[in-house]
Amino acid sequence: MDTFKASWTSPSNIALVKYWGKYPVQIPANPSVSFTLSKSLSKLSIIAEPDSSKEINVDFYFENELNEKFKVKIVKFLSTKLERFPWLLDFHLIIHSENTFPHSSGIASSASSMSALNLALLSLDQDITGHKPQAEDFFKEASDLSRQASGSAGRSVYPMLATWGEIDSIMDSSNFYARPVDKKDVDPIFHNYCDSIIIVDAGEKSVSSRAGHTLMETHPFAEQRYARARFNLARLLVAMKDGDMKTFIEVVEEEALMLHSMMMTSIPSYILLKPESLMLIEKIKEFRNVQKIPVCFTIDAGPNIHLLYPAEHKAAVQAWLASDFGQFKVIHDEVGNGPEHLKD
Structure with a gap:
């Protein structure tokens, strides 16, 4: 054989x-x-x-x-x-x-x-x-x-x-x-979108994602959450097709905060965000409003912040990150082409 x-x-x-x-x-x-x-x-x-x-x-x-x-x-x-x-x-x-x-x-x-x-x-x-x-x-x-x-x-x-x-x-x-x-079905602005991951805490999460999913089974707001997610998905797909940046940012940030609100209101409740996570969220909103650059944040089940923005603003955004947030490790990434079969 x-x-x-x-x-x-x-x-x-x-x-x-x-x-x-x-x-x-x-x-x-x-x-x-x-x-x-x-x-x-x-x-x-x-x-x-x-x-x-x-x-x-x-x-x-x-x-x-x-x-x-x-x-x-x-x-x-x-x-x-x-x-x-x-x-x-x-x-x-x-x-x-x-x-x-x-x-x-x-x-x-x-x-x-x-x-x-x-x-x-x-x-x-x-x-x-x-x-x-x-x-x-x-x-x-x-x-x-x-x-x-x-x-x-x-x-x-x-x-x-x-x-x-x-x-x-x-x-x-x-x-x-x-x-x-x-x-x-997606406006070209999203084809090479950037994602800079700001590492707030690289330690092990206090509550695993598996446990978090399980807590949704008895969550008092579970059905409202699922309905809102379906509504937000429909809105987001239309916004990405139309290049509607305002709606894209609204939905993405709502989804990130709602994810963590479900954690904070589960029984038992738990909090994965850190004080630095909240500080970064406020700084991102301020930068967007002052510089008129359409940055936004999303967060997975942890404290670290994914900063999303169009590739045309890469130089300005990454310069801002380097000058204002040098205390954090930042991983710069972007939208990609999927898996690759490696040939020997």
């Missing part, structure tokens, strides 16, 4: 309309939409060596060091996929993964790593079984598998902008896999 290898890079993504709350198994309680990033990537390779143990056998290396914590997570996921990939019992998998960004930096590493993992699995499946689906079907299945591994990872398999979840205005939208937004 031959040895096989597959390698992919896959990007993280930053949600504009947030996915928060889910049903079994990894079904979103509301639809979402996200920018696919360019530089914030996971690079993952799998070597599949013949093995006669007839059990799932994995060695997982993160940045060249054996990592048992991630290994357990991956083995647990793979054990649910034996019907789809029966050959997993015939191979020993040696997985190497690394990120281009630091862990706990406000960039969703599970989205990039789990999408890279499933893209590599599907590439191995093609080589081992000889079955090669059409590209559209390949990425559709990759999105579904990635979603099952880590919800928002399903959006990372597509370039630029991707929706996930059932959306009234989109006939083929689905809770099972993400859908790319066609470039012609």
Whole structure:
């Protein structure tokens, strides 16, 4: 039996309309939409060596060091996929993964790593079984598998902008896999939008995203949140098609603050924002009003701030960040072209 290898890079993504709350198994309680990033990537390779143990056998290396914590997570996921990939019992998998960004930096590493993992699995499946689906079907299945591994990872398999979840205005939208937004449906100003991530706190979150999703099950405002997210998504897609920057900023910032308001009003409540997060939000609004540059912020489930702005203002915005916020580490990124299959 031959040895096989597959390698992919896959990007993280930053949600504009947030996915928060889910049903079994990894079904979103509301639809979402996200920018696919360019530089914030996971690079993952799998070597599949013949093995006669007839059990799932994995060695997982993160940045060249054996990592048992991630290994357990991956083995647990793979054990649910034996019907789809029966050959997993015939191979020993040696997985190497690394990120281009630091862990706990406000960039969703599970989205990039789990999408890279499933893209590599599907590439191995093609080589081992000889079955090669059409590209559209390949990425559709990759999105579904990635979603099952880590919800928002399903959006990372597509370039630029991707929706996930059932959306009234989109006939083929689905809770099972993400859908790319066609470039012609997005004003060119958003095609290369910038995202500068300001690191307020790189430490471990006090409450995990998984726990946060669970708390939505009994949240007193859950249904109102889901309805508002659907409304905001419809508004945002129209605004991005029309190049309506005012509405884009309103929706993106509302979604960021609403995400954290749900955390603060859950039972039990919790707060992930830091005093510096609030200071940065105020400074961003002030800069926008004074300089008339359409910057805005979004925040994932953590304290770090994603500063979004058109590429034409890159020099001015990054100069401002360097002069006024030198005490913070800043990661500069922009909208990207999606995953890449690496050839040896």
